[in-house]
Amino acid sequence: xxxxxxxxxxxxxxxxxxxxxxxxxxxxxxxxxxxxxxxxxxxxxxxxxxxxxxxxxxxxxxxxxxxxxxxxxxxxxxxxxxxxxxxxxxxxxxxxxxxxxxxxxxxxxxxxxxxxxxxxxxxxxxxxxxxxxxxxxxxxxxxxxxxxxxxxxxxxxxxxxxxxxxxxxxxxxxxxxxxxxxxxxxxxxxxxxxxxxxxxxxxxxxxxxxxxxxxxxxxxxxxxxxxxxxxxxxxxxxxxxxxxxxxxxxxxxxxxxxxxxxxxxxxxxxxxxx
Amino acid sequence: xxxxxxxxxxxxxxxxxxxxxxxxxxxxxxxxxxxxxxxxxxxxxxxxxxxxxxxxxxxxxxxxxxxxxxxxxxxxxxxxxxxxxxxxxxxxxxxxxxxxxxxxxxxxxxxxxxxxxxxxxxxxxxxxxxxxxxxxxxxxxxx
Numbered sequence: 001x002x003x004x005x006x007x008x009x010x011x012x013x014x015x016x017x018x019x020x021x022x023x024x025x026x027x028x029x030x031x032x033x034x035x036x037x038x039x040x041x042x043x044x045x046x047x048x049x050x051x052x053x054x055x056x057x058x059x060x061x062x063x064x065x066x067x068x069x070x071x072x073x074x075x076x077x078x079x080x081x082x083x084x085x086x087x088x089x090x091x092x093x094x095x096x097x098x099x100x101x102x103x104x105x106x107x108x109x110x111x112x113x114x115x116x117x118x119x120x121x122x123x124x125x126x127x128x129x130x131x132x133x134x135x136x137x138x139x140x141x142x143x144x145x146x147x148x149x150x151x152x153x154x155x156x157x158x159x160x161x162x163x164x165x166x167x168x169x170x171x172x173x174x175x176x177x178x179x180x181x182x183x184x185x186x187x188x189x190x191x192x193x194x195x196x197x198x199x200x201x202x203x204x205x206x207x208x209x210x211x212x213x214x215x216x217x218x219x220x221x222x223x224x225x226x227x228x229x230x231x232x233x234x235x236x237x238x239x240x241x242x243x244x245x246x247x248x249x250x251x252x253x254x255x256x257x258x259x260x261x262x263x264x265x266x267x268x269x270x271x272x273x274x
Numbered sequence: 275x276x277x278x279x280x281x282x283x284x285x286x287x288x289x290x291x292x293x294x295x296x297x298x299x300x301x302x303x304x305x306x307x308x309x310x311x312x313x314x315x316x317x318x319x320x321x322x323x324x325x326x327x328x329x330x331x332x333x334x335x336x337x338x339x340x341x342x343x344x345x346x347x348x349x350x351x352x353x354x355x356x357x358x359x360x361x362x363x364x365x366x367x368x369x370x371x372x373x374x375x376x377x378x379x380x381x382x383x384x385x386x387x388x389x390x391x392x393x394x395x396x397x398x399x400x401x402x403x404x405x406x407x408x409x410x411x412x413x414x415x416x417x
Contacts, residue, residue, distance in 0.1 A: 025288040032287075032312055036370065080302065084309040084378075088370055091377035 004041050005051065008034075013055045020059060020074045028081045035085030045086055052079050102241065109143055109245050129153075129257070130161055136230065136253040137163040143249060144215065144242040146232035152178055153219060153228035153257060172204075172233070181216065182229050191217040191247045195237040213237040217250035221258050228257075277318050277325045277344075286315045286327050290342065293329050297338045299400050307340060307398050310375040314344045314394055317371050322348030322392075336407075338400045342379075347391040354386055 015034060019027025038048055056075050060068045133151050141149035148166035150173060155161060164173055171177060184202060185192050192215070194202060199214045212233040219228035230250045232238070238246075275286060290311040294304035311327070318325040325346030332339035351357045357372050372394070376382040379396040386392040402410075 025284050025291070028308070029284045029287055029312070032309060039370075077301075080305050081308075084305050085370070087306065088309065088313075088374040088377055092373065095377065 004043065005047050008038060008041065008043060008047070009051045009055065011037075012051050013058070016052075016055055016075060016078050017059065019078050020071055023074050023077070028077065031078045031081035032085065035082035038082070039085050039089055045083070048079075048082065048086075105241070109248075112139065112143060129155070130163065132253075132257060133161055134163040134165070136249070136257070137165045139253075140230055140232050140246060140249055141165045143245045144232045144234065144238060146215075146234040146238075147212070148172075148233040150178070150231045150233075151219075151228065152182075152231075166233075168233075178229075181214070181231065185216055185218055185229065187226070189218075191215065191243050191250075193238050193240075193243045211235070215243060215246055217246045219250055219254045219257060222255065227254075275327050277315055277327055277346075278323075280316070280319050282319070283312055283315050286311050290329055290340070293331065294340055294398070297331055297340055297400060298406075299338075299340065299398070303398065303400070306378045307342075310378040310396060310398075311342055313371055313375040313378075314342070314396070318344060318346050318348075322346040325391075332397070335402075337402055339397050340400075341395065341397045344394045345391065350388040350390055351384070351386040351392055352388060354384060358384065 012034060015027065015030040019030065052075070056071070059071050059075065063071060133153055137149045137151040140146065140151065146166065148164070148168045150165075150168070151163045153161050160175070160178075162173065162178070181204060184204075194204065194214045196211050196213050199212060204212070204214045213236065214231065214233055215238040216229055216231040218226045219230060220226050230246060230253070232242075232246060275289065276282070277286070287308040291304045291308045294307045295301075299307065311329075315327060318327075325344060325348070327342065327344045329340065329342050332341055358376060359373055372384070375394070375396060378398075380399045381395075381397040383395045384392060385395075
C-alpha cells in the first residue's frame with residue numbers, strides 16, 4: 001500500500017502543481033481522473049487527505065500571503081473535484097445499505113408469514129375462528145408496523161366477526177364505518193393504499209383529530225368471492241413494501257381462514273359462527 | 275456538442291459547470307454535475323466511441339433545473355437494470371459510470387434499444403427561495 005500511496009502522491013503533486021500554475025477545467029478534469037484512479041487502487045479518503053496536506057505544505061512553502069491564498073483556493077477546488085468520485089462511491093454504499101436493510105426486513109416478514117401458516121390457530125382443526133382472525137390482525141399490525149389493524153370476516157348467515165389490534169378510535173370500528181371503507185375497495189382490486197392526505201379526503205376517519213394513512217386488502221375465497229377485509233392504520237404513510245406484505249398476508253390467511261370455515265361445522269359440532 | 279474522444283470530456287465538463295454556476299448552483303453541486311457529465315461522456319467514449327451531449331436550463335416557478343441529454347447510436351444496453359445498478363463492469367465494478375451519474379443527479383432516465391442506441395437524460399434541481407423570487411419579480415417589474 002505504501003508504494004501505491006507514494007505513486008499516487010507523485011502524480012497528485014505534479015497535477016496539483018500544473019493546476020495551480022494554470023487553473024481551469026483541464027486541471028479539474030485531471031483531479032477527477034485521479035479520484036477514479038484512487039478509488040480503483042483502493043486508497044482511503046484518509047490517504048488522499050494526507051497526500052493533499054503534504055503536497056499543499058510544499059506548495060505554500062516560501063509563498064507570500066496573497067499567493068498562499070491563491071494556492072489554497074486552487075488546491076481546494078482540485079481536492080473537491082477528486083473527492084466527488086468518493087462521493088459517488090459513498091452514495092452507492094448508502095444505496096446498498098438501504099437495499100440490504102430492505103432485504104433483511106423482507107426475509108423477516110417471510111419468516112413471520114411462514115410461522116403464521118404453521119400456527120395451529122390457523123389450521124383446519126382450529127376450534128376458534130375468532131382466534132384465527134385475531135392472529136391475522138396481529139400479524140398485519142406487526143408486518144406493516146401499523147398502530148391499528150382490523151380484520152373482518154363475514155360468516156354464514158351474514159354474521160360478521162371483527163378482530164381489532166392496537167389503539168383504535170372508536171369511530172373507525174363501527175359497523176357503519178367498516179361498511180363504508182369496504183366500499184372503497186372495488187371488486188377485483190387487490191389492495192388500496194391511501195396516504196394521510198388521501199385518507200383525509202376520502203373521510204376514512206370520522207374523528208377529526210385522528211390522522212391516519214390506511215392500507216387494506218380483501219380476504220377472498222379461492223373462487224374469488226370476498227368474505228372480509230384486512231385493514232391497517234398508521235401515523236406514517238404505508239410503503240409499497242407494506243402493501244406487498246399485507247397483500248401476501250391477506251392471500252395466505254384467506255386460504256387458511258377458508259379452510260377453517262369449511263371444517264368448522266365438523267369440529268365445533270354445529271353450523272354458523274361461534 | 276459532439277463526443278468523439280476522451281479529449282471531449284474537458285469541454286463537456288466545462289460547459290456543465292458554467293451552466294450550473296450561471297443557474298446559481300453551489301460550487302459543490304457544480305462539481306457533482308461536472309462529475310456526472312464526465313461519467314456519461316466517458317461511457318460513450320469507452321463503450322460506443324461517439325455520440326453527442328446537450329445541456330439546457332429549465333426555469334420553473336419554484337426551482338431551476340439543469341438538464342443534460344446524452345445520445346449515442348451504439349448497440350444499446352441489453353440489461354438496463356443491471357447497467358443502472360452496477361454499471362457496464364458488472365457487480366465487481368466501482369459503481370461509477372451510469373449508476374454513479376444517477377446517484378449524483380436528482381432525476382435520471384435512460385431509453386435504449388438494441389442496435390439503435392441510447393439516450394440518457396438527467397436533471398439536477400435547485401430550489402428558488404422566496405427572497406430570490408421576490409427579487410426576480412421586482413427586476414421583471416422594473417423592466
